Amino acid sequence: MPQPTSGDTRLFTVTADTLVAVDFTPRAPREPGPYRRLFAVPGARAFTAGNLLARLPMGMFALSAIVMIAGSRGSYALAGAVTATGLAATAVVAPWTARLVDRYGQARIALPATLVAVLGSLALVLCVRHDAPDWTLFAAYAATATTPNTGGMSRARWAHLLKGRPDALHTANSFEQAADELCFMLGPVLAAVLCGTFFPEAGTLTGAVLLLTGVALFTAQRSTEPPAVRRATGRAPLRAPGVRPLLLVCLATGGVFGSMEVVTIAFADGQGHRTAAGAVLALQAAGSCVAGLLYGAVRPAGSAWSRLVRCLAAMTALMTLPLLAAALTGSLLVLAGALLVAGMATAPTMVTTMTLVQRHTPEGRLNEGMTLAVTGLLGGIACGSAAGGWIVEHVSATAGYGVPVGAAVTAFAVAGTLLALGSSNRFTDHRPHH
Numbered sequence: 344m345p346q347p348t349s350g351d352t353r354l355f356t357v358t359a360d361t362l363v364a365v366d367f368t369p370r371a372p373r374e375p376g377p378y379r380r381l382f383a384v385p386g387a388r389a390f391t392a393g394n395l396l397a398r399l400p401m402g403m404f405a406l407s408a409i410v411m412i413a414g415s416r417g418s419y420a421l422a423g424a425v426t427a428t429g430l431a432a433t434a435v436v437a438p439w440t441a442r443l444v445d446r447y448g449q450a451r452i453a454l455p456a457t458l459v460a461v462l463g464s465l466a467l468v469l470c471v472r473h474d475a476p477d478w479t480l481f482a483a484y485a486a487t488a489t490t491p492n493t494g495g496m497s498r499a500r501w502a503h504l505l506k507g508r509p510d511a512l513h514t515a516n517s518f519e520q521a522a523d524e525l526c527f528m529l530g531p532v533l534a535a536v537l538c539g540t541f542f543p544e545a546g547t548l549t550g551a552v553l554l555l556t557g558v559a560l561f562t563a564q565r566s567t568e569p570p571a572v573r574r575a576t577g578r579a580p581l582r583a584p585g586v587r588p589l590l591l592v593c594l595a596t597g598g599v600f601g602s603m604e605v606v607t608i609a610f611a612d613g614q615g616h617r618t619a620a621g622a623v624l625a626l627q628a629a630g631s632c633v634a635g636l637l638y639g640a641v642r643p644a645g646s647a648w649s650r651l652v653r654c655l656a657a658m659t660a661l662m663t664l665p666l667l668a669a670a671l672t673g674s675l676l677v678l679a680g681a682l683l684v685a686g687m688a689t690a691p692t693m694v695t696t697m698t699l700v701q702r703h704t705p706e707g708r709l710n711e712g713m714t715l716a717v718t719g720l721l722g723g724i725a726c727g728s729a730a731g732g733w734i735v736e737h738v739s740a741t742a743g744y745g746v747p748v749g750a751a752v753t754a755f756a757v758a759g760t761l762l763a764l765g766s767s768n769r770f771t772d773h774r775p776h777h
Contacts (some may be wrong), residue, residue, distance in 0.1 A: 397557025402530020407546030517639025597723020
């Protein structure tokens with residue numbers, strides 16, 4: 344019979360005609376991966392769950408409003424104008440809401456602001472349902488502009504919890520970008536199912552419930568909330584060195600997103616598969632989501648500015664794939680594959696951009712700074728949508744894929760010029776790197 348052995352010896356025995364060696368040497372425990380370490384931070388899982396619930400409706404509201412208004416009033420032009428008005432109102436109101444969040448705290452501001460936005464959504468449903476005048480639709484949807492920047496508040500919590508740990512913050516920012524892509528991928532699909540299966544107002548009502556519930560759960564996690572800064576000593580983010588150039592990059596990058604959506608819908612419609620446009624666009628978001636998670640698992644090399652230039656160069660190159668697929672094949676299936684690959688440059692670009700925004704935003708103004716970046720993206724999306732729509736209408740849907748390429752080239756040129764001029768040295772941080 345084999346005798347007991349110590350933990351650092353091998354046991355040899357014979358089974359039939361085979362010599363078997365068993366190694367009892369203790370194995371060193373495997374080091375947890377970056378995402379396991381990230382969510383080991385106390386309170387991280389709780390606030391992330393609430394924030395994801397609150398963020399999902401961001402991909403639902405616009406589509407739900409368009410379906411609801413167009414179905415009731417028979418006018419896509421009116422539906423588009425109402426949602427555009429809401430976008431413009433958000434661009435104006437969101438930075439002010441974010442400033443109040445920084446000054447008085449997430450719990451004290453975000454929940455009341457969400458209540459106002461939810462009342463705006465309910466008012467929109469009632470106005471549509473009871474055939475109120477058109478101007479009431481604009482007023483009701485504009486009220487939803489008080490919706491807080493839930494993604495920005497989550498990133499602010501990570502920056503607070505991971506101060507002095509830049510690698511961990513890189514992983515957190517990558518996760519947040521992947522979460523954004525996932526919500527904007529699933530949100531429109533959920534909205535379409537709800538509006539089509541039940542009744543046209545179902546998407547808006549469900550989104551309002553999810554938003555209010557998610558923000559309530561998120562703000563209830565007080566232990567991870569960044570401290571409020573009543574009197575921030577730093578200048579406003581818009582006046583801080585380095586922020587305005589980043590807003591230009593955000594504006595051009597938003598042009599990529601906005602034009603790609605409009606042009607893809609038009610291309611699918613031209614192929615007789617308009618209903619497949621959502622699934623095709625979801626592939627682009629899926630590619631970005633996967634790339635974001637992979638990007639967060641590696642340790643980035645070089646300065647953040649140089650990484651941004653490389654990411655934008657990759658985005659410029661990959662955005663040519665949909666153009667080539669549409670021009671050379673005219674196949675929606677090939678286009679879908681091209682969009683999947685092209686989307687892989689999106690998340691690394693946005694992660695690096697948000698990292699730079701965090702570094703250049705003065706102390707105590709972080710949520711405001713990130714909301715300004717989101718506002719820049721929204722402005723770019725609006726401009727890209729208009730430009731893409733014009734090209735589609737006056738030239739062709741295939742030619743429209745040149746618009747996201749041009750927008751990516753513009754973003755790359757801006758970032759490359761700033762790096763060449765020594766931007767990363769001139770735009771010094773106003774606080775320690777996280």
